[in-house]
Amino acid sequence: MISSIIDWIDDRTGIKGLMHEALFERIPGGARWRYVWGSTLMFAFFVQAVTGICLWMSYAPSGQTAWESVYYIQHEMYGGWLLRGIHHFMAQTMVVLLALHLMQVVIDGAYRAPREFNFWIGLVLMKITLGLSLTGYLLPWDQKGYWATRVATNLAGIVPIVGPSIQKLVVGGPDYGHFTLTRFFALHVGVLPALLAMLVVPHLLLLRKHGLHAKQPLRRPEGYFWPEQVLKDAVACLAVLCVVLFLVFQPAIMGTPVGDHPGDVLGAHLDAPADRANEYSAARPEWYFLFLFQFLKLFEGMGATGELIGAIIAPGAIMGVLFLMPIIGNWNLGHRFNVLFTFVLLIGAGLLTFQALWDDRQASIAASDSALLKPLAKFADPSSDKFKQSQAFLAAVDEAGENAHRAIELARAPRGIPNTGLLSVLNEDPKTQGPRLFRRYCGSCHAHFDPATGKGVALQPSAPVDANGNPLPNPEPYAAPNLYRFASREWIAGVLDPELVTSVHYFGATKHKDGEMAAFVKGDLKPQEFAADIKLAVIALSAEAGLPAQRQLDLEDASKIKEGQAKLKSLGCVDCHKFQGDGELGTYPDLTGYGSYEWLKGMIANPEHPRFYPEGNDRMPKFADSDKAEDNTLSAQNLDLIVRWLRGEWYEATGH
Secondary structure, three states: HHHHHHHHHHHHHHHHHHHHHHHOEOOOOOOOOOHHHHHHHHHHHHHHHHHHHHHHHHHHOOOOHHHHHHHHHHHHHOOHHHHHHHHHHHHHHHHHHHHHHHHHHHHHHOOOOOOOHHHHHHHHHHHHHHHHHHHHHHHHOOOHHHHHHHHHHHHHHOOOOOOOOOOOOHOOOOOOHHHHHHHHHHHHHHHHHHHHHHHHHHHHHHHHEEEEEEEOOOOOOOOHHHHHHHHHHHHHHHHHHHHHHHHHHHHHHOOOEEEEEEEOOOOOOOEOOOOOOOOOOOOOOOHHHHHHHHHHHHHHHHHHHHHHHHHHHHHHHHHHHHHHHHHHHHOOHHHHHHHHHHHHHHHHHHHHHHHHHHHHHHHHHHHOEEEEEEEEEEEOOOOOHHHHHHHHHHHHEEEEEEHHHHHHHHOOOOOOOOOOOHHHHHHHOOHHHHHHHHHOOOOOOOOOOOOOOOOEEOOOOOOOEOOOOEOOOOOOOOOOOOOOOOOOHHHHHHHHOOOOOOOOOOOOOOHHHHOHHHHHHHOOOOOHHHHHHHHHHHHHHHOOOOOHHHHHHHHHHHHHHHHHHHHHHHHHHHHHEEEEEEEEOOOOOOOOOOOOOOHHHHHHHOOOOOOOOOOOOOOOOOOOOOOOOHHHHHHHHHHHHHHHHHOOOOOOOOOO
């Protein structure tokens, strides 16, 4: 019955003859492992097509939905992390397979007559594959992909005469946004795959027409594609799949706990949503484009001419040599040149890639305890500019990781993702925006880092700016207290500590260093005599802030807070400060509600208000004192974000 059906199909299609012709293709010299690279590339493309179509079914290409749909695939869709991981790492594997296939073709001389056109088609296919990698990088619409794509597409603008027009065409307008994404999406899922499929057909037809090229003289008798070469190809394709799956599962294999959300650990990484307002200092191309990134650095001192040479002329010349290889290789000396050129090209790309990784990671390598990396540590120079750039890059990578984690946390929050996209949630999130705003507006005077660990926002060298971007007066370093955990019990205890009050973390670099407060703490507030009273006063004053991190502790210490309020008065604090009806407003701040939301907001808005420092203000500018919003350095929203960040008021999945 089955045989009859097969015969009926064969009678109408000739399938048996086609299969026989395909499987029993003659292989001069027999099956070899060196012939597997073309088949592995076809296998990789097939996997990419299947996984890409599956991803397409859940992807929404727009500025407000792209990241959100990728988040759904990675973190919510069953098995989505595996699907996306295979697609991501198979794309990287294809680049390696392309290099191996090119090496095999050049070494074997398989580009020589009559195979020139097939070689040229192969080079075009290589360019299309790299184009697929480049266009796919943007589609998650996350910070890393967005900023790396900006760098890559800016190179198009340096082409003489037509460069700006090409860049505008690629970007989809004068600036990067929704149309950039949709254009890259159309290229990635439509134009480039269609071109690749159209060129694969003549590539395979020409391969069958001319047959496999074998190095002469033949050492083994002629063989057939089936079954020897098919078996080798199948084993190679299985090995490629195993490598890709290893990369997908690598964190778990290396011992990282997976937990209830495997997409957080396994598969392809997803950064925070693309944000044009906040540049991403950790942006780098994928590793297989790093050699171009590093190559451009060689021409940094040459300005626009150097960019033109490094980005257009030199790569164009290299591709020109590759396309001329069939002609150059007509002579034995020419063939040797082609082989040497290919090896130099690949080794050079490898060395440039290593140099790029080294420049970015040398600070980490210098501090590493790994036996594998220790020999490299001696080459790191902590005084060099590259080492400092490495430190800055690693700090940016850490910050990017924290922002990515925060984005996922907010996406899972009860509020979920609104119609405006997750970026709108991040822009209203104190934990995300607070450090950025603090660096810009407060960081030239204040620091915000843990003295014990050094983690946090260190003092920034640049001056704060006003609402129009004009620099405000830039005082000397550490001109104001470290605001890490401001108004907490630990922070206030430091203010009342004779050893700390005049340190750089409090008043050590302000005019208050020699003021009445410092004199009072160092002279009158003797710890050995008033230790118990000071401790109660600290508890009471900190409770005025109502900090979320201390809410439960304040509830438990209600009686101590009551006692501490009396101690604040008996210790003499109300001689200079007003507190709950006692004392008067004057030179020093009102301690009623000290560190609370309203207190902090008022202090930042106008430190010279009668409630704060009407006479004793030390250089702190007014950030939001005008009724006209355009005259204020800080908008109402930004002021709110900074205050809530300083107080630790933000959503936490496990409570805060």
